[in-house]
Amino acid sequence: MELGLAVFILSLPFLSITAQSIRFEIESGQAKCLSEEIRINSMTVGEYSVVNPNEGHPLPEHHKIIVALFSGSEKRYHHAELVESGHFALQVEEEGKHMLCFKANTHEPAVNTTVEFNWRSGVTAKGWSNVATKDSVDRTKDARANQVYELHYGVYEFVFIVYLLVCGGIATMAS
Numbered sequence: 195m196e197l198g199l200a201v202f203i204l205s206l207p208f209l210s211i212t213a214q215s216i217r218f219e220i221e222s223g224q225a226k227c228l229s230e231e232i233r234i235n236s237m238t239v240g241e242y243s244v245v246n247p248n249e250g251h252p253l254p255e256h257h258k259i260i261v262a263l264f265s266g267s268e269k270r271y272h273h274a275e276l277v278e279s280g281h282f283a284l285q286v287e288e289e290g291k292h293m294l295c296f297k298a299n300t301h302e303p304a305v306n307t308t309v310e311f312n313w314r315s316g317v318t319a320k321g322w323s324n325v326a327t328k329d330s331v332d333r334t335k336d337a338r339a340n341q342v343y344e345l346h347y348g349v350y351e352f353v354f355i356v357y358l359l360v361c362g363g364i365a366t367m368a369s
């Protein structure tokens with residue numbers, strides 16, 4: 195039997211789905227991060243979008259966001275630069291905390307950008323569609339979201355800023 199399959203079967207009783215669904219504001223140039231414990235080989239699925247302050251008009255450039263998802267060892271799984279919405283659906287290769295950060299585009303004077311975000315993680319690619327019904331997501335989301343958010347905000351914001359600085363620096367050097 196393949197090792198991967200054996201691990202999957204052994205870990206079945208411990209499988210869980212976690213979900214966060216929140217709406218929050220970010221001031222121009224600022225970053226906010228959320229973290230989530232994710233099991234190795236689990237699927238993690240996220241969707242985010244900026245709430246357009248002037249419905250029916252294109253989203254102004256200064257309301258666009260930069261988004262990045264990292265593992266605990268700072269492997270980057272997802273990155274989007276100045277977008278108004280996006281999503282990711284992937285299988286993580288590392289056990290433990292992952293963090294997702296949003297940074298609002300800079301603007302003077304500062305404005306608030308509202309982001310809506312939904313994050314679900316759990317099980318494997320195969321099990322996912324069976325287990326992650328809307329109900330199971332709804333049950334867990336409200337209790338968890340704000341709590342996790344408050345707890346990890348500071349540390350991850352710092353890591354994210356460092357990450358942006360380092361990657362920005364490398365991109366500048368390369369060009």
Ligand SMILES: *[C@@H]1O[C@H](CO)[C@@H](O)[C@H](O)[C@H]1NC(C)=O
Pocket residue numbers: 219221304305306
């Ligand atoms: C953004 O919203 C926060 C509270 O949600 C508020 O304290 C802050 O003053 C707002 N910033 C701007 C620029 O409106």
